[in-house]
Amino acid sequence: MPIPQFLRLAAHIQLLPVLESGEETLVGGQAVMEGVMMRAPHSYCVAVRKPNGEIVTDEAPLAKVSEKYPVFKYPILRGVGTLGQAMRLGIKALQFSANAALDEGDPKKESRPIPGWLMGLHLLFSFAFFIFLYKFVPLWLATRLGTGHPELQGRIAFNAIDGVIRIVIFLGFLYAISLWKDIRRVFEYHGAEHKVVFNFESGEPITVANAQRFTTFHPRCGTSFLLVVMLISMAVYTLLPFDGFLAKFLSRVALLPVIAGLSYEVIRFAARRRASLMAAFTAPGLWLQRITTKPPSDDQTAVAIRALEGAMALEESQGCRPEIA
Numbered sequence: 001m002p003i004p005q006f007l008r009l010a011a012h013i014q015l016l017p018v019l020e021s022g023e024e025t026l027v028g029g030q031a032v033m034e035g036v037m038m039r040a041p042h043s044y045c046v047a048v049r050k051p052n053g054e055i056v057t058d059e060a061p062l063a064k065v066s067e068k069y070p071v072f073k074y075p076i077l078r079g080v081g082t083l084g085q086a087m088r089l090g091i092k093a094l095q096f097s098a099n100a101a102l103d104e105g106d107p108k109k110e111s112r113p114i115p116g117w118l119m120g121l122h123l124l125f126s127f128a129f130f131i132f133l134y135k136f137v138p139l140w141l142a143t144r145l146g147t148g149h150p151e152l153q154g155r156i157a158f159n160a161i162d163g164v165i166r167i168v169i170f171l172g173f174l175y176a177i178s179l180w181k182d183i184r185r186v187f188e189y190h191g192a193e194h195k196v197v198f199n200f201e202s203g204e205p206i207t208v209a210n211a212q213r214f215t216t217f218h219p220r221c222g223t224s225f226l227l228v229v230m231l232i233s234m235a236v237y238t239l240l241p242f243d244g245f246l247a248k249f250l251s252r253v254a255l256l257p258v259i260a261g262l263s264y265e266v267i268r269f270a271a272r273r274r275a276s277l278m279a280a281f282t283a284p285g286l287w288l289q290r291i292t293t294k295p296p297s298d299d300q301t302a303v304a305i306r307a308l309e310g311a312m313a314l315e316e317s318q319g320c321r322p323e324i325a
Contacts (some may be wrong), residue, residue, distance in 0.1 A: 009098055009114070011177060012186065013126040016090045017222050027200055028220060029307065030090050031190035032097035038193070038307035039089065042318050045310030046093045047303050048100040055303060058096045059310045061318065062089070079264025080257045095119055133173070135252045138165040143245055155238055163234035170230065174291050184294060191216035192296035192304040194289075200308060208301045216293035220267060223292045224285025229263040236262070 012033060029038040035048030045059035065081035066073045072081030099113045142162040146152045152161055177183050198214035199206050233252075236259055242248050296304075 029193040033101040036304040036307045037093035038311040040315040043314035047307035048097045076261035079261035159237045187294045188296045191293040192300040194218040196304040217289045227285040
């Protein structure tokens with residue numbers, strides 16, 4: 001794979017937690033390369049517009065994690081299970097969209113699908129990059145600052161500095177990558193996904209014109225989720241009784257599932273009680289969507305609607321109907 005394509009796919013994988021939104025009993029989705037994946041409780045559909053203008057889809061029934069494994073019905077654990085399934089599904093949708101988006105439909109040009117082992121390498125690279133950028137670097141910088149300033153060595157002050165550095169890195173990364181033309185198009189599809197979900201939740205007929213009237217900022221978005229993760233991690237890390245650098249670093253990596261589960265509960269609560277104090281806690285994530293969502297074109301919104309129609313058709317064929325937030 002050429003280096004530009006490798007970097008493009010790696011960037012998309014790194015953004016998966018930002019672009020994904022969903023809940024087991026609600027309709028949600030995810031922006032992918034030149035398209036959108038929509039999921040309902042028991043089905044999903046990926047719709048992608050190829051370079052020649054054709055819309056292709058990939059859809060299938062989807063078993064809920066909590067139905068297959070009852071342990072994931074409980075608070076915190078349900079977040080771990082749902083988010084784990086969302087990431088696996090997101091990778092599958094991204095691989096389909098990458099193959100479709102890179103296929104120009106020219107019979108003279110051989111189209112080679114991305115092999116599974118190459119996706120595995122991308123995942124390994126992206127996970128290592130995530131751990132380095134958001135766990136190692138903030139901890140190392142906070143430790144260096146604490147060495148010369150004893151007042152920063154207390155557990156509360158240290159983890160506050162560590163958390164602020166992590167958030168600054170996150171914001172800087174998002175802003176920098178949003179300047180990339182390819183990523184801006186993904187953020188436009190992200191906006192299309194949010195508009196169509198809002199259109200569905202409103203109960204109005206789902207059309208391009210109706211969807212375009214809604215905002216691109218949605219409280220269940222992965223952007224809000226990641227910011228909540230960073231805020232909650234600051235509180236959780238303060239409770240850890242570790243002083244050595246290695247112990248702090250390893251505990252941060254090990255506690256990723258716990259913090260993700262706690263953050264899921266906060267977002268879930270806020271989405272259902274938008275007038276509550278908890279909803280105010282997630283407001284910064286909505287502000288941040290000014291970067292991660294952009295106004296979509298009608299063509300992009302049409303792709304998101306096609307994805308929703310595919311997911312809902314499968315859902316109804318199974319005798320199911322998602323809840324409306």
